[in-house]
Amino acid sequence: MRNPQNEALASADEAEAHAPERTCILTRRKGSRAELIRLALGPDSSVAPDVRARAPGRGAWVSVTRAELDAANAAGKLKAALQRAFKASDLTVPADLGERTETALRKAALDRLGMEARAGNLVNGADRVEQAARSGKVALLIHAADAGEDGRRKLDQAWRVGGGGPRGVIFPLARPILSMALGRENVVHVALTDPAAASRVRHALDRWRNFTGPDCALEGAEPALGTLSADEDLTKE
Numbered sequence: 001m002r003n004p005q006n007e008a009l010a011s012a013d014e015a016e017a018h019a020p021e022r023t024c025i026l027t028r029r030k031g032s033r034a035e036l037i038r039l040a041l042g043p044d045s046s047v048a049p050d051v052r053a054r055a056p057g058r059g060a061w062v063s064v065t066r067a068e069l070d071a072a073n074a075a076g077k078l079k080a081a082l083q084r085a086f087k088a089s090d091l092t093v094p095a096d097l098g099e100r101t102e103t104a105l106r107k108a109a110l111d112r113l114g115m116e117a118r119a120g121n122l123v124n125g126a127d128r129v130e131q132a133a134r135s136g137k138v139a140l141l142i143h144a145a146d147a148g149e150d151g152r153r154k155l156d157q158a159w160r161v162g163g164g165g166p167r168g169v170i171f172p173l174a175r176p177i178l179s180m181a182l183g184r185e186n187v188v189h190v191a192l193t194d195p196a197a198a199s200r201v202r203h204a205l206d207r208w209r210n211f212t213g214p215d216c217a218l219e220g221a222e223p224a225l226g227t228l229s230a231d232e233d234l235t236k237e
Contacts, residue, residue: 024063025081026072034203036061037101037211039082046092047082049101051108051207060085065213070098105211109204110181113190117182121197122190124182126151129191133158139198141168142190144175155189169205172212 021030038059040050050059060082062069072078079093094100116122123132132138133155141159143152147170156167168189171178179187192198 022061025060025085026062026064026068026078029063031063033061034207035210036063037105037207039097041082041086041088041091044092045088045090046094047097048094049097049104051101051104058086066098066102066211067213069101073097102208102211105204105208109201109208110177112201112204113178113181114183116192116194116197116201117184119197121194122182122192124184124187124190126155126189129155129189130158132191132193133162133164136162136164137193138162138164138191139195140192140202141165142192142201143168143170144173144178144188145171146174147188151189169202171205172208 020033022033022036023030024036033053038050038053038055038061039047040055040059041057042048042055043057048055053059064072069078072081073093073095078097079091082091082093083089113122123129129138129141133141138159141155141164143155152168152170159165159168171190175186175188178190179185182190192201
């Protein structure tokens, strides 16, 4: 059945596919700005995550998971790659760069949900979500990590009836965090009703998931945006 919301998401993905490519400094694999994570060199010669790719100055890009980044950092491979990328020998790579990057990606995803809530692009509450899903008005369905299985199953079925996906995304955090992000009380289920907003939220969630790695994947989520593994590449000199 034709679904305008899914078509809009597909169009957004196609547009992203034509974006300029960047190269991971650790694996030499290529990807779009949306797929890779930018690391910025600050004025104090310290390297920091720039997940929004907005910091001024020079940047380098990585496409690895947190575990791979931490391993490369501990082995000195990350610093060597950054020195080559920035053409600078005097720089500092924090030992907790992986943790900082994950925190920044988490914040970006929560901020994005909050912005879409303020813009009126989502609804919450089981009854409202079910009604919107059955009416074919839901572009992306999200469940809090502590949502009950029965509630998830019921809303997933409603989404399928309305021409949506097979099941919603299980958010990696529980309802208190999701509620704070949206500025609402007791948020357990969220439905993005605007296709463009759904694409933006899915992108933020996918970037976060890709970095945390497959062991911490968002259960039930759609395929991630260009997940890249670098196990072999990081063992090379």
